[in-house]
Amino acid sequence: MLDTTLAGSLPKPDWLAEPEKLWAPWRFEGEELVKAQERAAVEWIQHQEDAGIDIVTNGEVFRAHFVHGFLEHISGIDWNKKTAMGIRDNRYTVQVPTVTGPVSRPNPVHLDEVRFTRAQTGHKLKFTLPGPMTICDTIADDHYGRRADMAMAFADILNAEARELEAAGVDVIQFDEPAFNVFMKDVKDWGIDALHRAREGLTCKTAVHICYGYGIDENLRWKDTLGSEWRQYEEIFPALNASRIDQVSLECADSRVPLSLMGLLKDKDLMVGSVAVTADKVETPEEVAATIRAAMTYVAPERLYPCSNCGMVPIPYDVALGKVKSLAAGAALVRDSL
Numbered sequence: 157m158l159d160t161t162l163a164g165s166l167p168k169p170d171w172l173a174e175p176e177k178l179w180a181p182w183r184f185e186g187e188e189l190v191k192a193q194e195r196a197a198v199e200w201i202q203h204q205e206d207a208g209i210d211i212v213t214n215g216e217v218f219r220a221h222f223v224h225g226f227l228e229h230i231s232g233i234d235w236n237k238k239t240a241m242g243i244r245d246n247r248y249t250v251q252v253p254t255v256t257g258p259v260s261r262p263n264p265v266h267l268d269e270v271r272f273t274r275a276q277t278g279h280k281l282k283f284t285l286p287g288p289m290t291i292c293d294t295i296a297d298d299h300y301g302r303r304a305d306m307a308m309a310f311a312d313i314l315n316a317e318a319r320e321l322e323a324a325g326v327d328v329i330q331f332d333e334p335a336f337n338v339f340m341k342d343v344k345d346w347g348i349d350a351l352h353r354a355r356e357g358l359t360c361k362t363a364v365h366i367c368y369g370y371g372i373d374e375n376l377r378w379k380d381t382l383g384s385e386w387r388q389y390e391e392i393f394p395a396l397n398a399s400r401i402d403q404v405s406l407e408c409a410d411s412r413v414p415l416s417l418m419g420l421l422k423d424k425d426l427m428v429g430s431v432a433v434t435a436d437k438v439e440t441p442e443e444v445a446a447t448i449r450a451a452m453t454y455v456a457p458e459r460l461y462p463c464s465n466c467g468m469v470p471i472p473y474d475v476a477l478g479k480v481k482s483l484a485a486g487a488a489l490v491r492d493s494l
Contacts, residue, residue, distance in 0.1 A: 157457050157458055157491060157494070158448065158457055158460060158461070158462060158487045158490060158491045159210035159211055159280075159461055160208070160209050160210050160211070160461065160462050160463065160483055160484050160487045161209065161210065161211035161212075161213070161282055161328070161427060161461055161462075161463045162204070162209065162212075162213050162215075162282075162463055162464050162468075162480070162483075163330075163365050163367065163405050163427065163429065163463050163464045163465060163466050163467060164213075164216060164222060164284050164330075164332060164365065164464070164466060164467030164468075164469075165215060165216040165217075165222060165467030165468060165469035166200050166213075166215030166216070166217065166467075166468055166469065166476055166480075167215075167468060167469055167470075167471060167472065167473040167476045168180065168196060168217055168469065169196050169199070169473060170473070171183065171192070172184070172192050172193065172195075172196050172217065173220070175472065175473060176435070176469075176470055176471060176472060177470070178221060178372070178469065178470060179220055179221050179224070180220060181220075182220070193217055193218045193269070194272055196215070196217040197214040197215065197217050197218065197269070197272070197273055197276070198276055200213075200214065200215040200217065201214065201273070201276050201277050203477055203480060204279075204480060205277065205279060207480050207481045207483075207484040207485075208484035208485070208487075208488060209279075209480060209483070209484050210279065210280065211279065211280040211281070211282050211327065211328060211461070212277055212279045212280070212281060212282070213281070213282050213283065213284065214269065214273040214283075216284065216467065216469070218266070218269045222284065222286055222332055222467060223286040223290060223291055223294040223295070223332075224253075224294070226265055226266070226285065226286055226291075226317075227253070227286075227291065227294075227295060229261070229262075229263065229265040230259050230260070230261055230265075230313065231257075231259065231260045231261070231262055232255055232256065232257040232258050232259035232260060232299070233253050233254070233255055233256070233259065233295065234253060234254050234255075234256045235253045236253075237253065237254040237256060237298070238251040238252065238253065238254070239251070239252055239253075239254045239296035239298075240252075241294075241295075241296050243293060243294060244293060244334070244335065244338050244369065244378075245338045245339065247338075247369075247374055247375070247378050248374035252294060252295050252296050253295060253296070254295070254296040254297070254298050255295060255296065255297050255298060255299050255300065255306060256298050256299055257299055258299070258309070259306075259309050259310060259313060260313070261313045261316060261317065264317065264320050265317055266283065266285075266317065266321060267317075267320050267321065267324060270283060270321050270324045270325070270326060271324050271325075274324060274325040274326070280327040280328065281325065281326050281327050281328070282326070282327065282328040282329075282330055282363075283321055283326045283328070283329055283330070284329075284330045284331075284332055284365070285314055285317065285318060285329065285330070285331055285332070285354075286314075286331070286332050287314075287331035287332055287333035287335070287336075287350075287351060287354070287364065288307035288308070288310045288311040288314065288331075288347075288350035288351065288353075288354055289303075289307055289333055289335045289336065289339065289342065289343070289347045289350060290332060290333050290334055290335040290336075291307070291310045292306050292307050292310070292335075293335040293338075293339070303342070304342075304345070304346040304350075307346065307347070307350040308346075308349075308350055308353060310350075311350045311351070311353035311354040312353065314331070314354040315353060315354050315355070315356050315357070318354065318355065318358055319357060319358065322358055322359070322360045326360060327360055327361060328360060328361040328362070328363055328403070329355070329358060329360055329361070329362055329363070330362075330363040330364070330365050330403075330405070331351060331354060331355070331362070331363070331364050331365070331401075332364075332365045333347070333351070333364050333365065333366055334365075334366065334367050334368070334369055334466075335347075336364070336366045336392055337366055337367070337368060337388045337389070337392075338388075340388065340391040340392050343391075343392045343395065344392065344395045348395055348396065348399050348401075351364060351399065351401060352399065352400055355400065355401065361402045361403060361425075362400075362401050362402050362403070363401065363402060363403035363404070363405060363425075363427065364396070364401050364403070364404055364405065365405040365427070365466075366389070366392075366404065366405065366406060366407075367405070367406070367407045367429070367465055367466040368386065368388075368407050368411065368465075368466075369466065372470055379411075382412065383412075384412060385412055385413075385414055386411060386412045386413045386414075387413075387414065387417070389406060389413060389417045389420075390417050390420065393417060393420035393421050394420055396421065396424070397420060397421050397422065397423050397424060401424070402424065402425060403424060403425040403426070403427055403461065404421055404424050404425075404426055404427070405426075405427035405429070405463060406418070406426065406427070406428065406429060407429045407432075407465040407466065408428050408429045408430065408447055408450075408451060408465070409429050409430050409431050409432040409439065409444075409447050409465050410432035410434065410465075411429070411432070411465070415450055415451055415453065415454055416454060418451060418454040418455050419454045421455075424459070425459045425460075425461060426451070426455050426459060426460055426461065427461040427462075427463040428447065428448065428451045428455070428460055428461065428462055428463065429463060429464060429465035429466070430444045430447040430448055430462045430463065430464070430465075430483055430486060430487075431444060431464050431465065431479040431480075431482060431483050432465050433464070433465055433466045433467070433468055433470065433471060434471065434475075435470070435471040435472060435475055436475075437475075438475055438478035438479055438482060439479060439482050439483075439486070440482060440486075441482050441485035441486040441488075441489055442486065442489070443482075443486070444462065444482050444483055444485070444486025444487065444489075445486040445487075445489040445490050447462075447486075448460065448462050448486060448487060448490045449490060452490075457490075457491075457494060462483060462486065462487045463483070464479065464480075464483065
């Protein structure tokens with residue numbers, strides 16, 4: 157009951173990559189890089205276990221970016237053909253690589269790191285993959301012509317990857333879909349179908365993570381335009397409740413999401429974001445507990461998994477570590493009171 161977990165990335169140590177930066181270049185190459193990534197993963201696993209996190213991750217320390225860290229191993233993408241692309245419906249513009257032919261996965265992408273991670277912990281293990289829609293909103297298309305078609309091609313690749321990761325001992329596979337909070341009509345038209353294709357045949361728990369984005373300036377400015385209530389989830393939750401995904405992750409801490417919207421997910425487990433991706437504040441255990449208790453107004457504790465709002469790679473290492481500790485401690489406060 158109230159098992160804790162993390163939504164995504166954790167900060168990379170400053171000896172591994174430039175801290176608090178997306179797409180930060182590595183400080184090592186080749187086998188030295190692999191060893192450094194493994195060291196960072198071990199440190200974060202130990203931090204999580206020491207704090208009391210129940211379902212651990214390796215913090216995504218083996219990849220520079222949650223989408224591109226997967227795509228760099230996929231054929232059919234021209235990394236030299238950069239296209240200026242408005243990410244999340246033109247919230248910000250990035251030069252991205254371009255799909256120029258049929259995409260395929262010549263080899264497993266994350267299998268080696270999962271085997272390594274699985275050997276480091278006896279806890280339940282969660283692993284995150286980019287969702288098909290969010291991939292299509294993070295890479296340019298000069299081949300398929302329709303995002304829905306490209307999403308299905310990537311869903312097949314993700315499914316092959318996910319099946320291998322499950323066989324290697326992953327207990328929860330999470331697909332990260334922040335684009336679901338932007339392209340709500342597409343979610344219902346083809347986004348959930350693409351998720352179903354990505355999870356086909358899996359017997360482990362499957363989750364979809366839908367947030368308002370990393371704690372970077374572009375996302376923070378966008379949030380300021382959303383008014384007194386953030387109701388984007390309202391349009392997609394009924395369709396997600398009817399989906400074959402087991403768990404839904406949403407942003408609750410320090411947000412304006414009406415918690416009553418969780419009532420639209422009466423048939424799902426909910427990962428309730430109880431610490432925010434803020435660089436200047438570590439929530440107290442009592443504040444975490446208050447968020448969890450507020451969520452329990454709408455969700456039975458048996459279906460509730462306290463977690464972080466989003467990936468924490470853009471914030472300082474010590475701040476993220478403090479949030480991990482508070483998340484576990486706050487959940488323990490609530491658990492002890494039941």
